[in-house]
Amino acid sequence: MIDQTRIDQLRMAPVLPGSHIIDGKAVASASGATLDVVSPIDGTVLTHIAAGDAEDIDRAVRAARAAFEDGRWSGLAPVARGRILQRIAEAIEAEADTLAVLGVRDNGTEISMAIKAEPGSAAATFRYYGELCGKEYGQVAPSAPGTLGLVHHEPVGVVGAIVPWNFPMMIGAWKIAAALAVGNTVVLKPAEVASLALLRLVEICHEAGLPDGVLNVVTGTGAEAGAALGRHMDVDVLAFTGSGAVGRKLLEYAAQSNLKRVYLELGGKSPAVVFADAGNLDKVAAVIAGGIYRDSGQVCIAASRLLVERAIHAEFVERVMAHASKMRVGDPLDLRTNAGAIASEAQMTSILAACEQAKGDGADLRMGGARMAAETGGYYIGPTLFDNAPQTSALVQNEVFGPVLSVQPFDSEGEAVAIANGTSYGLAAGVFTRDISRAHRMVARLRAGVVHVNTYGGADVSVPLGGHGQSGNGHDKSPHALDKFRNLKTAWIQL
Numbered sequence: 421m422i423d424q425t426r427i428d429q430l431r432m433a434p435v436l437p438g439s440h441i442i443d444g445k446a447v448a449s450a451s452g453a454t455l456d457v458v459s460p461i462d463g464t465v466l467t468h469i470a471a472g473d474a475e476d477i478d479r480a481v482r483a484a485r486a487a488f489e490d491g492r493w494s495g496l497a498p499v500a501r502g503r504i505l506q507r508i509a510e511a512i513e514a515e516a517d518t519l520a521v522l523g524v525r526d527n528g529t530e531i532s533m534a535i536k537a538e539p540g541s542a543a544a545t546f547r548y549y550g551e552l553c554g555k556e557y558g559q560v561a562p563s564a565p566g567t568l569g570l571v572h573h574e575p576v577g578v579v580g581a582i583v584p585w586n587f588p589m590m591i592g593a594w595k596i597a598a599a600l601a602v603g604n605t606v607v608l609k610p611a612e613v614a615s616l617a618l619l620r621l622v623e624i625c626h627e628a629g630l631p632d633g634v635l636n637v638v639t640g641t642g643a644e645a646g647a648a649l650g651r652h653m654d655v656d657v658l659a660f661t662g663s664g665a666v667g668r669k670l671l672e673y674a675a676q677s678n679l680k681r682v683y684l685e686l687g688g689k690s691p692a693v694v695f696a697d698a699g700n701l702d703k704v705a706a707v708i709a710g711g712i713y714r715d716s717g718q719v720c721i722a723a724s725r726l727l728v729e730r731a732i733h734a735e736f737v738e739r740v741m742a743h744a745s746k747m748r749v750g751d752p753l754d755l756r757t758n759a760g761a762i763a764s765e766a767q768m769t770s771i772l773a774a775c776e777q778a779k780g781d782g783a784d785l786r787m788g789g790a791r792m793a794a795e796t797g798g799y800y801i802g803p804t805l806f807d808n809a810p811q812t813s814a815l816v817q818n819e820v821f822g823p824v825l826s827v828q829p830f831d832s833e834g835e836a837v838a839i840a841n842g843t844s845y846g847l848a849a850g851v852f853t854r855d856i857s858r859a860h861r862m863v864a865r866l867r868a869g870v871v872h873v874n875t876y877g878g879a880d881v882s883v884p885l886g887g888h889g890q891s892g893n894g895h896d897k898s899p900h901a902l903d904k905f906r907n908l909k910t911a912w913i914q915l
């Protein structure tokens with residue numbers, strides 16, 4: 421278990437500049453360009469990373485294609501691939517403290533969450549897909565006598581993976597480990613504000629025995645490196661996690677290039693629905709506060725809308741605020757911190773603008789809504805709560821991706837469902853009730869890829885996460901994620 425002394429040593433460690441990793445080697449951008457890496461903890465420049473463009477992406481895709489075609493990875497027995505993925509899991513665990521602190525210095529997630537959600541989840545994901553290698557079967561079709569129909573799974577080839585700045589190791593692993601498990605090669609483009617931990621994770625993969633060229637990484641901006649990956653003619657599948665706006669662009673790039681399959685894991689505006697029969701309301705209020713304010717709300721499934729039955733509305737909002745006001749916001753490298761920094765100055769500005777708009781749209785600001793600890797130079801916003809938010813307001817309809825909770829009362833189960841489903845999103849939801857029939861009815865009626873019942877968050881790698889509505893079109897995690905990264909091939913045989 422990581423302790424404060426260890427964290428305080430690691431937080432002072434020098435941070436080396438980041439390069440691309442192509443064909444197993446660290447390389448600079450062809451243009452020589454770099455990007456500064458700013459720590460959201462205090463606004464200082466930590467180091468710089470290579471700023472890749474189309475030329476670097478092309479080098480990486482060519483390396484990935486060569487590695488795929490010569491069978492150095494796809495040609496291994498599945499169990500042999502699985503052993504390497506499991507070795508990667510062990511290596512990540514062995515270096516968990518260093519990885520976690522490096523990642524926090526880059527993106528500001530509080531260390532108490534990052535240690536489990538980042539190296540912890542990444543290692544669990546590599547282990548899970550490593551164990552799955554060699555356990556998946558093809559199919560024999562129920563064809564007529566005299567014919568044999570076989571359905572084979574094949575890897576797609578070269579997978580492009582573009583990931584966001586929140587939980588880069590966890591989300592990166594969801595894509596990398598599943599794509600590698602079925603024999604593909606990968607070109608990864610991390611977010612420009614959170615590349616450092618992923619770069620180290622890719623080095624670890626090589627140290628654990630992954631052959632050169634199988635996993636390549638190009639850092640840089642979305643507009644340059646990301647778009648070049650999306651437009652590349654030799655990428656077979658693109659797996660993306662990020663905003664809807666960029667997801668739309670990736671679909672356009674695919675249409676303009678080689679019609680690559682594009683899987684999108686996008687944002688959310690997830691409702692937590694609390695009924696008067698939820699049981700211990702104080703415990704539920706603590707879960708609600710954690711569900712929106714941990715990692716300062718920069719969680720795709722954050723429960724950013726609270727729908728509460730009118731009979732307990734006023735009392736329950738007071739309880740949520742009481743828990744929120746006890747949360748420590750600040751230095752993400754202090755183990756006592758419950759909510760760390762906003763990942764970038766631009767994201768902080770966007771959250772504060774959303775708060776101003778919510779005030780103008782008639783929601784009642786009950787707490788927060790302002791920058792905190794500006795004297796540190798870091799980017800912090802305290803838990804923010806708007807009561808009685810109008811259903812049509814931007815606050816209710818648009819993802820803020822910050823520590824901002826909107827509250828709406830409801831009178832009936834039907835009204836709760838209508839409010840909950842009344843946005844374009846459908847990523848996650850929560851239901852709090854002791855009535856088991858009502859819980860099942862709500863699971864069926866809520867439009868969401870995951871519905872939590874009497875809890876919020878924490879679903880492990882064994883279950884899929886995918887968006888309904890405009891929250892996406894694919895799944896990460898579980899055996900279902902493998903389908904993104906393989907083709908079906910039929911052999912139809914006359915006997």
Ligand code: NAD
Pocket residue numbers: 582583584585586591609610611612640641642643645646647648650661662663664666667669670685686687688719720721819821847885887891892
């Ligand atoms: P973003 O869409 O701005 O960026 C995501 C990635 O796309 C980054 O690597 C970025 O460099 C790249 N990118 C930007 N413009 C691009 C372009 N034109 N072409 C190709 N790539 C481009 O998202 P973000 O701000 O980094 O992350 C936050 C978003 O991610 C939120 O909407 C959040 O809900 C979502 N998210 C979803 C899930 C999920 O599982 N559904 C998980 C985490 C985060």
